[in-house]
Amino acid sequence: MEQKINECSKLIADKGLTIAFAESATAGWLCSEFALSEFSGSVLKGGIVCYDAALKESLLKVPHEIIERYIPESMEVTDELAKRLPALIPADICVGVTGLTTPGGSETQEKPVGTMFISITIRHELHHQRFNFSGDCESIIAQTIQATADMLTHILDTD
Numbered sequence: 276m277e278q279k280i281n282e283c284s285k286l287i288a289d290k291g292l293t294i295a296f297a298e299s300a301t302a303g304w305l306c307s308e309f310a311l312s313e314f315s316g317s318v319l320k321g322g323i324v325c326y327d328a329a330l331k332e333s334l335l336k337v338p339h340e341i342i343e344r345y346i347p348e349s350m351e352v353t354d355e356l357a358k359r360l361p362a363l364i365p366a367d368i369c370v371g372v373t374g375l376t377t378p379g380g381s382e383t384q385e386k387p388v389g390t391m392f393i394s395i396t397i398r399h400e401l402h403h404q405r406f407n408f409s410g411d412c413e414s415i416i417a418q419t420i421q422a423t424a425d426m427l428t429h430i431l432d433t434d
Contacts, residue, residue, distance in 0.1 A: 276308065276417060276421055276424075277308070277311070279425065279428075280420070280424050281312045282428065283424040283427050284309060285312075286431050286432070287318045287427070287431065288314040288318050290434075292318065292366075292368055292397075293318055293319070293320045293368065294309065294318050294320065294368040294427075295319075295320040295322060295364035296309075296321075296370045296371075297322070297323050297335060297357065297359075297360045297372070298322060298326075298371075298372050299326050299347065299353075299356070299372060299373040299374070300374040300375065300419070301416050301419055302324050303322060303324045304416055304420065305322070305370070305372060305419070306319070306322030308420055320366040322364075323364070325356070328347040331347060331352065331356065335355070335356055335359045335363070336359055336362070337355040337356065337359060346381050347373060347381070348373045348375055348380065348390070348392070349373065350394070353372065353393065354394045355371070356371030356373070356394065357369045357370060357396045357403075358394075358401065361399075367397065368395065368396070368397050368427070369395070370393065370394070370395050370427075371392075371394040372391065372392065372394075372419060372423070373391075374406075374415075374419065375388045375390050375391070376412040377412050388415075389410070389415050390406070390407055391405070391406045391407075391408060391415065391418075391419045391422070392404075392405055392406075393422060395427065395430065397431075397434070402430055406419065
């Protein structure tokens with residue numbers, strides 16, 4: 276994972292871009308991985324952990340109606356995190372992550388534990404993807420971090 280994050284950070288640095296994170300299910304782990312990169316000083320702006328739905332509303336201004344209609348762990352809410360993050364942390368790339376890493380939340384047959392949503396805005400252009408991972412909480416988060424680095428690398432390589 277470390278190598279992928281470092282490669283992704285280098286690509287971001289080479290393009291002269293910056294990155295910020297709004298994390299729910301990953302609870303800051305994604306941002307901390309980017310902080311460990313040798314390029315962190317030139318690319319990382321910061322991150323916000325908004326695990327609780329109330330923070331998504333109060334801090335990131337995700338409308339209550341969107342959270343109620345789609346639930347906090349949804350592509351729609353994740354898109355809002357990525358789109359609204361620049362108001363708090365101005366960055367060229369904004370990443371939003373939500374999902375289900377443990378049982379007991381909003382999981383269903385259609386959205387089991389391991390379902391993760393990643394939304395990325397690059398200069399306000401939205402890219403998003405839904406993933407279905409398996410394993411324990413730590414494994415699901417590690418796979419999400421890997422998927423985020425892969426998504427970013429793919430988007431930036433085709434940009």
